[in-house]
Amino acid sequence: xxxxxxxxxxxxxxxxxxxxxxxxxxxxxxxxxxxxxxxxxxxxxxxxxxxxxxxxxxxxxxxxxxxxxxxxxxxxxxxxxxxxxxxxxxxxxxxxxxxxxxxxxxxxxxxxxxxxxxxxxxxxxxxxxxxxxxxxxxxxxxxxxxxxxxxxxxxxxxxxxxxxxxxxxxxxxxxxxxxxxxxxxxxxxxxxxxxxxxxxxxxxxxxxxxxxxxxxxxxxxxx
Amino acid sequence: xxxxxxxxxxxxxxxxxxxxxxxxxxxxxxxxxxxxxxxxxxxxxxxxxxxxxxxxxxxxxxxxxxxxxxxxxxxxxxxxxxxxxxxxxxxxxxxxxxxxxxxxxxxxxxxxxxxxxxxxxxxxxxxxxxxxxxxxxxxxxxxxxxxxxxxxxxxxxxxxxxxxxxxxxxxxxxxxxxxxxxxxxxxxxxxxxxxxxxxxxxxxxxxxxxxxxxxxxxxxxxx
Amino acid sequence: xxxxxxxxxxxxxxxxxxxxxxxxxxxxxxxxxxxxxxxxxxxxxxxxxxxxxxxxxxxxxxxxxxxxxxxxxxxxxxxxxxxxxxxxxxxxxxxxxxxxxxxxxxxxxxxxxxxxxxxxxxxxxxxxxxxxxxxxxxxxxxxxxxxxxxxxxxxxxxxxxxxxxxxxxxxxxxxxxxxxxxxxxxxxxxxxxxxxxxxxxxxxxxxxxxxxxxxxxxxxxxx
Amino acid sequence: xxxxxxxxxxxxxxxxxxxxxxxxxxxxxxxxxxxxxxxxxxxxxxxxxxxxxxxxxxxxxxxxxxxxxxxxxxxxxxxxxxxxxxxxxxxxxxxxxxxxxxxxxxxxxxxxxxxxxxxxxxxxxxxxxxxxxxxxxxxxxxxxxxxxxxxxxxxxxxxxxxxxxxxxxxxxxxxxxxxxxxxxxxxxxxxxxxxxxxxxxxxxxxxxxxxxxxxxxxxxxxx
Numbered sequence: 049x050x051x052x053x054x055x056x057x058x059x060x061x062x063x064x065x066x067x068x069x070x071x072x073x074x075x076x077x078x079x080x081x082x083x084x085x086x087x088x089x090x091x092x093x094x095x096x097x098x099x100x101x102x103x104x105x106x107x108x109x110x111x112x113x114x115x116x117x118x119x120x121x122x123x124x125x126x127x128x129x130x131x132x133x134x135x136x137x138x139x140x141x142x143x144x145x146x147x148x149x150x151x152x153x154x155x156x157x158x159x160x161x162x163x164x165x166x167x168x169x170x171x172x173x174x175x176x177x178x179x180x181x182x183x184x185x186x187x188x189x190x191x192x193x194x195x196x197x198x199x200x201x202x203x204x205x206x207x208x209x210x211x212x213x214x215x216x217x218x219x220x221x222x223x224x225x226x227x228x229x230x231x232x233x234x235x236x237x238x239x240x241x242x243x244x245x246x247x248x249x250x251x252x253x254x255x256x257x258x259x260x261x262x263x264x265x266x267x268x269x270x271x
Numbered sequence: 272x273x274x275x276x277x278x279x280x281x282x283x284x285x286x287x288x289x290x291x292x293x294x295x296x297x298x299x300x301x302x303x304x305x306x307x308x309x310x311x312x313x314x315x316x317x318x319x320x321x322x323x324x325x326x327x328x329x330x331x332x333x334x335x336x337x338x339x340x341x342x343x344x345x346x347x348x349x350x351x352x353x354x355x356x357x358x359x360x361x362x363x364x365x366x367x368x369x370x371x372x373x374x375x376x377x378x379x380x381x382x383x384x385x386x387x388x389x390x391x392x393x394x395x396x397x398x399x400x401x402x403x404x405x406x407x408x409x410x411x412x413x414x415x416x417x418x419x420x421x422x423x424x425x426x427x428x429x430x431x432x433x434x435x436x437x438x439x440x441x442x443x444x445x446x447x448x449x450x451x452x453x454x455x456x457x458x459x460x461x462x463x464x465x466x467x468x469x470x471x472x473x474x475x476x477x478x479x480x481x482x483x484x485x486x487x488x489x490x491x492x493x494x
Numbered sequence: 495x496x497x498x499x500x501x502x503x504x505x506x507x508x509x510x511x512x513x514x515x516x517x518x519x520x521x522x523x524x525x526x527x528x529x530x531x532x533x534x535x536x537x538x539x540x541x542x543x544x545x546x547x548x549x550x551x552x553x554x555x556x557x558x559x560x561x562x563x564x565x566x567x568x569x570x571x572x573x574x575x576x577x578x579x580x581x582x583x584x585x586x587x588x589x590x591x592x593x594x595x596x597x598x599x600x601x602x603x604x605x606x607x608x609x610x611x612x613x614x615x616x617x618x619x620x621x622x623x624x625x626x627x628x629x630x631x632x633x634x635x636x637x638x639x640x641x642x643x644x645x646x647x648x649x650x651x652x653x654x655x656x657x658x659x660x661x662x663x664x665x666x667x668x669x670x671x672x673x674x675x676x677x678x679x680x681x682x683x684x685x686x687x688x689x690x691x692x693x694x695x696x697x698x699x700x701x702x703x704x705x706x707x708x709x710x711x712x713x714x715x716x717x
Numbered sequence: 718x719x720x721x722x723x724x725x726x727x728x729x730x731x732x733x734x735x736x737x738x739x740x741x742x743x744x745x746x747x748x749x750x751x752x753x754x755x756x757x758x759x760x761x762x763x764x765x766x767x768x769x770x771x772x773x774x775x776x777x778x779x780x781x782x783x784x785x786x787x788x789x790x791x792x793x794x795x796x797x798x799x800x801x802x803x804x805x806x807x808x809x810x811x812x813x814x815x816x817x818x819x820x821x822x823x824x825x826x827x828x829x830x831x832x833x834x835x836x837x838x839x840x841x842x843x844x845x846x847x848x849x850x851x852x853x854x855x856x857x858x859x860x861x862x863x864x865x866x867x868x869x870x871x872x873x874x875x876x877x878x879x880x881x882x883x884x885x886x887x888x889x890x891x892x893x894x895x896x897x898x899x900x901x902x903x904x905x906x907x908x909x910x911x912x913x914x915x916x917x918x919x920x921x922x923x924x925x926x927x928x929x930x931x932x933x934x935x936x937x938x939x940x
Contacts, residue, residue: 170765
């Protein structure tokens with residue numbers, strides 16, 4: 049791999065443009081498809097209002113997923129701003145990352161259905177653990193992306209230091225560990241506790257997408 | 272917030288490109304998904320024509336939604352032309368704005384089903400109020416967008432005056448107020464009256480997307 | 495309208511980029527959604543092959559629609575290459591044009607179901623007439639687009655003559671007339687005859703998308 | 718055709734941009750739509766976990782299709798980097814190529830259902846043969862693309878030699894031959910053997926998308 053580095057570094061002529069366009073397309077479709085789950089509930093004539101109100105959990109799930117995909121898009125947006133050019137390997141890592149994005153609607157639906165349609169406590173533990181496992185697995189390609197960038201500084205955009213990139217690896221590592229802990233809590237202790245852990249992690253990623261953007265990682269005022 | 276402005280203004284290196292591409296993707300998908308609701312109605316052999324004619328309300332709802340999303344896209348198009356660069360906060364406001372766009376198909380379907388499938392007068396009041404509430408809520412991020420731009424003039428595109436931006440805040444404020452009034456009229460007085468109010472507001476936003484584009488807000492010839 | 499031209503011509507600062515990106519998104523989604531209609535047919539175990547073969551008309555409808563949307567995209571591609579900048583009015587005309595594109599899957603499904611699922615001859619006449627009417631209506635915004643460009647030569651891309659644009663109006667006019675005739679033939683004489691007329695028109699538009707590109711309309715070698 | 722070359726070569730003013738944007742839109746939608754097949758399975762309260770585990774084949778099919786579309790996108794990405802401008806003919810070939818991409822979800826679903834829902838051995842042979850036939854047919858437009866580029870060297874991006882393009886034709890030819898052989902093996906000998914052949918071909922295309930990128934086709938280290 050080390051001796052193969054030279055040609056890899058010699059060929060990142062590939063501009064970032066198409067990787068960005070393709071990724072944005074995937075993000076846009078995923079965030080829009082979420083609304084398809086919202087449907088007019090079956091109801092007796094005159095019973096539209098209570099029928100709509102009864103769909104509460106579905107609205108919450110929709111808003112959560114919208115926020116989650118939005119946070120990931122913002123993180124991805126900041127990620128690609130670190131990059132000047134793409135190699136084949138980076139495109140593969142990006143595809144792996146998008147796999148996680150594309151999957152999101154599935155554990156979300158499982159979660160919503162377990163909490164809404166009278167699922168048992170056991171079903172809720174399963175749903176929370178599945179969601180946490182998916183989120184933890186989703187952190188892996190981010191780690192790979194940062195690791196690859198650190199090993200190929202020629203791909204970095206002007207003004208991005210390798211030290212800054214190295215520092216960013218904290219975030220997917222934290223994500224992976226804490227999502228797994230949240231899943232274990234949800235499975236073993238209480239599904240609601242697991243959900244709270246997941247929510248905390250989404251907020252953490254929302255706040256640190258800012259952190260990635262700042263070039264001065266010493267001062268942290270927002271988190 | 273005031274002392275934090277400096278770093279915020281120092282980092283809008285982020286070009287508008289990805290925000291635009293992502294937004295256009297969302298708009299394109301929402302406007303295309305609307306047709307999925309149009310289906311060949313179940314019918315006896317030889318009864319295709321009356322079956323198609325019986326779907327009248329679905330076609331009207333499709334056309335209205337297409338026009339509505341189109342109007343919002345034109346407004347968004349004009350909005351982003353005021354902007355030179357994006358900060359994280361502006362990206363969040365844009366995501367909030369897109370949330371409204373993504374949601375549109377849902378109240379539209381509720382409205383169409385309340386008016387088409389023999390919903391009661393009460394159901395129609397609920398549907399009109401839901402639509403108006405959604406539309407009013409959708410005005411909030413536009414107000415936030417203009418307010419943020421006014422406080423961060425460094426983000427404005429060349430040739431856009433802060434006064435022009437400040438003047439634009441009239442539109443979401445008017446929208447919020449009149450959509451709420453339309454919803455109240457639809458709920459308390461008559462659903463058809465509420466619908467008329469909503470229709471007037473869509474036409475208002477269609478006409479004033481023009482108003483946003485003109486650099487000379489003194490002369491108004493179209494409205 | 496004539497005295498209002500000056501400000502209209504003064505403000506086409508709006509680059510073509512977003513109109514193009516939004517349109518391409520709509521085209522990409524429509525052309526991809528067509529495959530959703532293809533599903534694994536219900537079948538007895540061991541009867542997959544005859545079940546797949548029985549779906550013949552659905553495959554034909556899919557291929558026809560794919561080709562039709564592809565032809566329109568190529569025409570739209572050539573159309574926007576005539577243009578240097580967009581006004582609000584041009585954006586409206588483009589939205590009107592995209593309305594036609596978005597609608598296509600609906601008459602296609604009606605056509606496929608009338609011919610596949612044992613529809614009567616009367617149903618087939620209705621389906622062919624609906625398809626032809628839609629296609630004829632779809633020609634109107636193209637005519638409006640060319641007419642608008644002819645009246646606003648400042649919007650034309652360098653190297654595009656107003657005479658070239660004027661000549662292009664032949665195509666939507668021909669389209670409107672012959673689609674209507676095909677629809678009348680399909681309704682009054684024979685649905686298959688109407689279908690043939692529609693097919694001829696799609697091929698005509700495929701061949702003349704070439705015609706639009708050539709700067710020398712005198713020589714026609716392909717058609 | 719030879720005498721018609723001059724005008725063809727004279728008009729590739731059309732930049733690659735829209736072809737790329739449209740293609741990326743199609744790829745993004747196809748790769749995202751695959752997840753729609755993943756649904757919460759019907760289950761008794763408390764039986765969520767076994768119900769999810771029972772969906773194993775659907776997850777495998779989803780991952781395979783995601784990988785396949787990803788590989789094709791990477792190949793298409795490398796393909797368009799060889800190109801400087803597009804003619805009408807090249808746009809047609811690209812549409813033909815996208816037809817194959819759009820179709821993928823259909824044979825994938827057929828394959829998944831034949832292997833998952835207790836299909837017979839005969840059904841599995843049919844499904845594998847259909848998949849292999851589709852994949853073989855999908856190679857044809859790639860061959861046409863390379864052949865067209867070789868005949869129109871003016872369209873090549875700077876630094877791309879005609880010899881490099883000519884060498885690339887090996888891949889679709891290999892693809893077509895070996896997919897057909899895999900299909901015949903699957904049909905006549907064993908469906909699993911056919912599947913293995915298809916999997917080998919996908920890996921082959923993954924590895925040689927690299928090969929297309931390298932400007933030095935003499936040294937092959939990866940394959």
